[in-house]
Amino acid sequence: MTAAIGLGLLGVGTVGSAVVRALAERATYLEKTTGRSFEIRKALVQDLTKVRDVPLEASTFTSEINEVLLDDSIDIVVELMGGVEPANSYLRRAIESGKHVVTANKEVMATHGVELMALAAASGRDLYFEASVGGGIPLIGPFRQDLAANQIREVHAILNGTTNYILTKMSSGDADYKSALAEAQHLGYAEPEPENDVGGHDSAYKLAILASLAFKSDIRPQDVFREGITNLTPADFRHAAELGYSIKLLAIAKADADDVEVRVHPTLVQKDFLLGQVDGVFNAVRLDGDLLGRAMFIGRGAGPEPTSSAIVADLIDLGHNIHRNEHNRIPLSFSPTTRVRPIAAVRSRYYFRVWVQDHPGVLAQIGTVCGEESVSIASVIQKEIDETAGRAELVFLTHEADESSAQQAITRIAELEVVAEVASCIRVEDLAE
Ligand SMILES: NC(=O)c1ccc[n+]([C@@H]2O[C@H](COP(=O)([O-])OP(=O)(O)OC[C@H]3O[C@@H](n4cnc5c(N)ncnc54)[C@H](OP(=O)(O)O)[C@@H]3O)[C@@H](O)[C@H]2O)c1
Secondary structure (H helix, E strand, O other), rough: OOOOEEEEEEOOOHHHHHHHHHHHHHHHHHHHOOOEEEEEEEEOOOOOOOOOOOOHHHHHEOOOHHHHHHHOOOOEEOOOOOOOOOOOHHHHHHOOOOEEEEEHEEEHHHHHHHHHHHHHOOOOOOOHHHOOOOOOOOOOHHHHHHHHOOEEEEEEEOOHHHHHHHHHHHOOOOOOHHHHHHHHOOOOOOOOOHHHOOOOOHHHHHHHHHHHHOEEEEEOOHHHOOOOOOOOOOHHHHHHHOOOEEEEEEEEEOOOOOOOEEEEEEEEEOOOOHHHOOOEEEEEEEEEEEEEEEEEEEEEEOOOOHHHHHHHHHHHHHHHHHHHOOOOOOOOOOOOOOEOOOOHHHHEEEEEEEEOOOOOHHHHHHHHHHHHHHEEEEEEEEEEEEEEOOEEEEEEEEEOOOHHHHHHHHHHHOOOOOOEEEEEEEEEOOOOO
């Protein structure tokens, strides 16, 4: 009989528990398909007294990392703890101890993935991380392997289910940001401390991973321009809808001959395109490859079962490798010299909403400022009039302009005496058919 593949789990929380259950339920299938069975030999947790709904003996649990790393019967370390440290050090030590690794950790892969992949390659070990972006949606495999013949030119993605849920709620017209967030927290979609999601950090980690794979470049989270969703108001959703747009927290990556741009921010995106219709906790990734053209992946970007789907698939692939003693079949390399375009030089269209004194000549003054800053106005609509305050609300859509010009124009518009307030400024992305 061929020896079982020994697993060491780091973390048996939401995802870890689902992985243990999925492995138990599929034990026969896994053995049939890979030629080897999988056995969880150790499971690292913080709190040994916690009651856990998983089919594991009490003696499997440990709170001592060396019991996993020094156990020669463990072939694969599956890291499901989260956070950068100590997860990154544990993964590094696991590889150095001769183990293969699987991780769902976007923070580690975005900040240290390039070094970990190089270490794994130099050590003849495998590193799998399908669950780190998009939960159960297959993305790392396709970006790494199935799309390899393409030059990927653009990625537009919704990579965070929590914010997409909040934005979907706000677009329905019956919630402002605060109440939509409260509902997401009540349903368990948002953390009590939501900054990681609503501030766009989580999306930036995932975009750094996807853009690195897409453009074969070493792109880190700090390269990604990031703006969260906390300033969006119901009025923006109403006006965007009237103009034919949804508002999504888009993760955008584009490459041309000289540099790449990577950014995460609220974006007006056409409502009649599939990406503009991806609602609730769903995630989506739309890409443009030179051979394939446009393609899109949609699905559940989080949750224990969808995430365990990706992790168990990684284990199956790794099981095949171990059975055949073949590793690093698809080596990756990342150019360290790719230039990331500063946000000031990025070009975009803009939506902005301004409250002005309800006087003649206001539009001309705003138009003059825009003209002087090389921002060309595509359309302007008067939305509301507040007669008591003598104010009117104007919504502008611009043609494509440099970010620096658009920001300079907005600053100068806010300083005009006839302007009471620039209430919002949101970038617009017109997707091509
Ligand atoms: N949840 C999702 O839907 C989802 C989706 C995609 C990817 N992910 C990723 O999957 C990973 C795990 O997420 P999760 O939601 O399962 O987290 P979780 O429920 O908080 O579970 C974390 C587990 O790791 C253990 N742990 C944490 N720090 C530790 C330390 N220093 N030493 C030993 N054990 C430690 C915890 O032990 P105790 O149980 O004793 O506290 C717990 O078992 C994260 O990287 C996350 O980003 C999650």
